[in-house]
Amino acid sequence: MNALQKVILEGWPEDITECNYFVKKYWNFKEELSLYNGIVTKGRRLVIPLKLRSDILNQLHYGHMGVEKCKRRAREVVFWIGINSDIEKKVAECSVCNKYKRKQTKQPLKPHSVPLRPWQKLGLDLFELNRKSFLTVVDYFSKFFEICELQSTTSSSIINKLKPIFSRHGIPEELISDNAPNLVSDEFQRFAAEYGLLTE
Missing domain, CATH: 3.30.420.10 (Ribonuclease H-like superfamily/Ribonuclease H)
Structure with missing residues (x-):
């Protein structure tokens, strides 16, 4: 995060190869990233450091609302690279969510035979x-x-x-x-x- 803050303050290099491994991940979002009181933001969302992600995932998942609602909450306030897959993994591993999630049953298709002539x-x-x-x-x-x-x-x-x-x-x-x-x-x-x- 320090490297990301530094590159935001000093300016992004001309080429992605000049960035370190962590900063490279944020290259596609460089125009959206800014620094506010020492906190990296992507638009209006806070970019969460690795140490805090587990706590934030727990907060997003609080209430066992399912994958889509957790993602919707995250899109409003927080961001990190791979947040969607982390949310999906968190919900998939939750026994409460798995017990109560909706199970959509697929209706079997009823094929019709093709008639032998028109208007039959x-x-x-x-x-x-x-x-x-x-x-x-x-x-x-x-x-x-x-x-x-x-x-x-x-x-x-x-x-x-x-x-x-x-x-x-x-x-x-x-x-x-x-x-x-x-x-x-x-x-x-x-x-x-x-x-x-x-x-x-």
């Missing part, structure tokens, strides 16, 4: 844009799609939009949806049965 299998979905509701219909074979604006998201409104699409392109064998209530209602199931559609 369709995907249906509803979405909203600028406070307007839309129905999108996508062909699994060609990826051709149609989008219709809906006046309401009731099953009957969706059915009324699907009928002209089916009259233009033909009646599919299968409809795939996210099982929204208006796509699995009794009314929609009767429509699917009437048209001979498999729904999933």
